[in-house]
Amino acid sequence: MCGIVGYAGRRDAAPVLLGGLQKLEYRGYDSAGVAVFEGGSLHIVRKKGRVKELAEALSLKGNVGVGHTRWATHGAPSERNAHPHTYGKFTLVHNGIIENALALKEECIARGEKFSSDTDTEVIAHLISWFYNGDFAVAVRAAAKRLAGSYALAVLCADFPDAIVCVRMKSPLIVGKGADGAYVASDLPAIAGEGVEAYALEDGDIAILRAEELSLYDGDLRPVKREKMQYSCREDAPELCGFRHFMKKEMAEIPVALRRAPLSAEGGNDGLAEALCRAEFIEIVACGTAYHAGLCAKHAFEGLCRVPTEVTVASEYRYRDPIVPRRTLCIAVSQSGETADTLAAAQLARERGAYLAAVTNVAYSSLTRMADAVLFTQAGREIAVAATKSFNAQLTVLYGLAARRAAALGIAAPPLEGLSVAAEGALAAAEGVRSWTPHFLSGKSVFFLGRGADYCTALEGSLKLKEITYLPSEGYPAGELKHGTLALIEKNTPVVAVVTQAALAEKTMNAVHEVYARGAKVFLVTSFAELARREEVTAAVVLPPCPEEYSPAVAVIPLQALAYYVAVARGNDPDKPRNLAKSVTVE
Numbered sequence: 115m116c117g118i119v120g121y122a123g124r125r126d127a128a129p130v131l132l133g134g135l136q137k138l139e140y141r142g143y144d145s146a147g148v149a150v151f152e153g154g155s156l157h158i159v160r161k162k163g164r165v166k167e168l169a170e171a172l173s174l175k176g177n178v179g180v181g182h183t184r185w186a187t188h189g190a191p192s193e194r195n196a197h198p199h200t201y202g203k204f205t206l207v208h209n210g211i212i213e214n215a216l217a218l219k220e221e222c223i224a225r226g227e228k229f230s231s232d233t234d235t236e237v238i239a240h241l242i243s244w245f246y247n248g249d250f251a252v253a254v255r256a257a258a259k260r261l262a263g264s265y266a267l268a269v270l271c272a273d274f275p276d277a278i279v280c281v282r283m284k285s286p287l288i289v290g291k292g293a294d295g296a297y298v299a300s301d302l303p304a305i306a307g308e309g310v311e312a313y314a315l316e317d318g319d320i321a322i323l324r325a326e327e328l329s330l331y332d333g334d335l336r337p338v339k340r341e342k343m344q345y346s347c348r349e350d351a352p353e354l355c356g357f358r359h360f361m362k363k364e365m366a367e368i369p370v371a372l373r374r375a376p377l378s379a380e381g382g383n384d385g386l387a388e389a390l391c392r393a394e395f396i397e398i399v400a401c402g403t404a405y406h407a408g409l410c411a412k413h414a415f416e417g418l419c420r421v422p423t424e425v426t427v428a429s430e431y432r433y434r435d436p437i438v439p440r441r442t443l444c445i446a447v448s449q450s451g452e453t454a455d456t457l458a459a460a461q462l463a464r465e466r467g468a469y470l471a472a473v474t475n476v477a478y479s480s481l482t483r484m485a486d487a488v489l490f491t492q493a494g495r496e497i498a499v500a501a502t503k504s505f506n507a508q509l510t511v512l513y514g515l516a517a518r519r520a521a522a523l524g525i526a527a528p529p530l531e532g533l534s535v536a537a538e539g540a541l542a543a544a545e546g547v548r549s550w551t552p553h554f555l556s557g558k559s560v561f562f563l564g565r566g567a568d569y570c571t572a573l574e575g576s577l578k579l580k581e582i583t584y585l586p587s588e589g590y591p592a593g594e595l596k597h598g599t600l601a602l603i604e605k606n607t608p609v610v611a612v613v614t615q616a617a618l619a620e621k622t623m624n625a626v627h628e629v630y631a632r633g634a635k636v637f638l639v640t641s642f643a644e645l646a647r648r649e650e651v652t653a654a655v656v657l658p659p660c661p662e663e664y665s666p667a668v669a670v671i672p673l674q675a676l677a678y679y680v681a682v683a684r685g686n687d688p689d690k691p692r693n694l695a696k697s698v699t700v701e
């Protein structure tokens with residue numbers, strides 16, 4: 115998390131840095147700061163809150179500087195803890211977590227050094243100072259060798275006001291060279307608009323940025339070449355295009371995303387085709403919404419083609435000494451392709467013999483570089499922290515894989531092509547949930563129920579609601595309700611039931627009846643119009659026709675819309691929920 119930028123060139127640095135930081139705000143937005151060399155002396159502006167609070171920095175006149183937008187890990191969000199951090203001649207911005215910060219800090223304190231923040235980052239400036247003997251890059255390299263954890267750093271030194279030294283380990287960092295200078299950022303969109311030739315640094319790489327040149331070195335300071343990234347200018351900041359929020363815009367883009375995604379599912383390479391057809395076991399690793407996509411896909415892999423499939427939260431998988439049976443296909447699902455836990459879990463599965471396929475939305479991500487085969491979800495850039503269109507697209511790609519495996523077994527799976535039209539219908543029907551919002555404003559807990567694949571949809575609906583409305587909410591298997599959770603149902607408790615699986619419909623409706631009998635208000639998302647007319651149902655969205663096997667990709671749409679409308683009605687910014695960030699690049 116956190117976003118860092120840097121610029122060394124011939125233009126004023128401050129507007130470049132602020133523009134870049136705005137494009138990185140999806141990574142964190144609790145405080146921000148910039149440092150710019152102005153005539154040889156360094157000026158730092160740091161603020162609690164969003165990047166727009168840094169407007170005063172625009173008056174700085176200097177051509178070299180670094181900037182940061184923060185998602186707090188060590189130390190509360192405050193001006194004191196905002197980056198850049200300085201010690202001695204060194205000022206730096208950092209994305210990542212230094213796991214041995216405490217031990218290193220004790221060393222520094224024993225030397226008599228004083229600290230001015232509660233962050234893990236500040237210790238890096240102390241270390242660089244300690245190792246400095248006149249060679250800037252050598253000092254950064256020596257300090258980096260002492261760090262455990264993850265870091266992407268952009269460092270300034272008072273003795274070299276024309277240069278920025280960068281280094282990365284397990285946190286993404288992109289450098290670029292344009293006509294007017296050299297750039298660095300945590301993510302490509304922050305610099306793509308500058309028309310640069312961009313390169314993704316690899317672990318241990320060191321980059322030195324100056325107006326005239328961008329020099330890349332490996333961890334031993336030997337010159338290296340890195341492959342030029344291919345990108346289009348569309349990687350630049352997307353526009354709201356008349357929508358009030360990115361979340362609403364990105365939901366409107368779901369049908370297009372679903373039209374593109376099946377093409378990915380057909381793609382990949384021969385290795386993937388073979389691994390898919392030979393797989394005796396599928397392990398899906400992911401976090402959050404992507405994990406829910408994996409849960410939905412398990413139903414398709416097992417239901418359509420009978421391949422045993424496990425889905426594990428990546429942060430659990432990586433520390434659990436997992437068993438990887440022979441012929442395991444591991445599918446790592448990640449919108450960003452940068453989620454630290456997903457990367458670690460995928461790496462572990464691969465080391466233990468699994469064939470690693472990545473399902474991701476970001477072509478140049480760390481996950482794409484690590485995987486044996488990559489399937490791009492092609493949903494287009496997603497800005498809102500709450501994932502929407504990427505989830506629908508992940509599902510379509512995963513369903514496509516299941517359909518491919520089924521076809522290899524001679525089983526005809528339903529076609530995916532109609533999903534996009536069904537999504538259009540669901541989006542239109544989802545407008546109806548706007549009228550449900552008054553029932554969700556009381557602050558009471560909300561429950562989402564379903565069985566089978568509908569339970570997975572319920573989990574995703576619940577996550578969406580809680581993360582942007584801050585209402586306590588739980589996704590629950592409908593049949594499990596009476597084993598405890600029913601005790602929480604009282605008069606007017608909102609309960610959302612998802613019913614798209616014909617064989618399970620009446621079973622879920624039993625649970626609906628039980629909560630209704632205890633005073634709950636029931637809201638239904640269903641493929642069966644007749645269920646919407648039952649007396650237990652306060653309001654319903656009836657979904658357009660869609661193969662049952664794939665229904666979560668469509669049924670989730672009204673739940674995404676519900677979260678959006680309730681968040682807006684509660685006065686929240688649905689694009690930037692509190693305490694969260696789009697890309698979780700730390701453990």
Ligand code: F6R
Pocket residue numbers: 401402403404405447448449450451452453456499500501502577578581696697698
């Ligand atoms: C929720 C959400 C998160 C992400 C999770 C994984 O709306 O967006 O739960 O799904 O942080 O992120 P990726 O898919 O980038 O690995």
